[in-house]
Amino acid sequence: MKPFAIVADSSCNLTSVQAKEYGVDAIVPMHFYIDEKEYNANGDWSEIGAKEYYDMIRSGVRLRSSQVTSQEYEAAFRGFLDEGRDVLSLSCTGALSSSVKESIVARDRIEKEYPNAKIRCIDSRNCIYSYAMMLIEISKLRAQGKTLEEIEAWIEEENQNFNEVGTVDKLTYLRNAGRVSASAAFFGGVFSVKPIVVFDEAGHNVAVEKVRGRQGSLDRVAEYVKRYANVKKNRNICIAHADCEDEARLLGDKIKAHFPDDELLFHYGYVEPGVGSAVGPGSLIVNFYGDPAIRHLNK
Numbered sequence: 045m046k047p048f049a050i051v052a053d054s055s056c057n058l059t060s061v062q063a064k065e066y067g068v069d070a071i072v073p074m075h076f077y078i079d080e081k082e083y084n085a086n087g088d089w090s091e092i093g094a095k096e097y098y099d100m101i102r103s104g105v106r107l108r109s110s111q112v113t114s115q116e117y118e119a120a121f122r123g124f125l126d127e128g129r130d131v132l133s134l135s136c137t138g139a140l141s142s143s144v145k146e147s148i149v150a151r152d153r154i155e156k157e158y159p160n161a162k163i164r165c166i167d168s169r170n171c172i173y174s175y176a177m178m179l180i181e182i183s184k185l186r187a188q189g190k191t192l193e194e195i196e197a198w199i200e201e202e203n204q205n206f207n208e209v210g211t212v213d214k215l216t217y218l219r220n221a222g223r224v225s226a227s228a229a230f231f232g233g234v235f236s237v238k239p240i241v242v243f244d245e246a247g248h249n250v251a252v253e254k255v256r257g258r259q260g261s262l263d264r265v266a267e268y269v270k271r272y273a274n275v276k277k278n279r280n281i282c283i284a285h286a287d288c289e290d291e292a293r294l295l296g297d298k299i300k301a302h303f304p305d306d307e308l309l310f311h312y313g314y315v316e317p318g319v320g321s322a323v324g325p326g327s328l329i330v331n332f333y334g335d336p337a338i339r340h341l342n343k
């Protein structure tokens with residue numbers, strides 16, 4: 045079987061150390077701009093500190109973000125193809141990002157140069173840690189000897205089972221970034237009402253409920269995890285926070301209390317800057333494996 049590389053974009057929220065540990069061969073970065081200076085958006089926060097970044101947003105600094113370009117995907121693909129490897133590129137949900145479209149443009153531009161190679165460009169329909177969890181699983185499958193085609197079929201079958209539920213401090217950030225429907229944005233920030241946000245079937249952010257107060261929203265997020273997570277099959281509960289680590293760990297405790305007989309594996313980390321500019325400071329995103337019915341709550 046011909047070896048293949050796994051390529052991701054930086055919205056998977058993995059650090060470079062984690063990517064190496066979990067077998068992700070390349071993470072192509074998204075970008076953001078402050079006063080027209082370009083920075084790479086990545087889980088390492090190598091060019092600007094996470095707290096500094098979120099404090100800038102709080103102070104009113106408007107950040108401009110941009111996606112991975114087809115040229116950047118092309119460079120990543122060529123590196124592996126020249127080594128004699130095929131490529132499996134799994135991208136951030138196409139409902140929120142143009143990453144998968146740019147990867148396809150890159151593939152179409154170069155595939156005739158490599159007639160014996162396979163380049164698969166796939167929409168994960170996920171983001172942040174649910175996307176990372178998929179990457180980790182496909183790396184395991186590759187290590188088990190699964191073919192590229194077998195893993196592509198697995199992704200199509202399983203992508204709806206990797207899910208998120210979260211809450212944002214201000215839905216304004218999501219609305220301004222075009223990441224949630226305008227009709228859902230009306231209740232964000234009104235009388236301390238907090239939205240509960242999930243992925244829908246296509247991978248859009250959808251506000252499905254309004255809860256009064258911050259503590260109420262944390263309680264409700266924990267209840268969603270209790271209802272929809274399948275911790276018997278996958279014990280990982282990954283919580284990404286936008287500079288509110290204490291609340292992230294409090295949320296973790298609330299989730300743990302719902303599963304007294306299960307040994308859950310909690311993972312915590314900052315929301316990387318590309319997604320962070322859209323969700324805004326104070327956001328909490330819980331990713332887990334579970335019941336895909338959560339994606340249909342807006343129907």
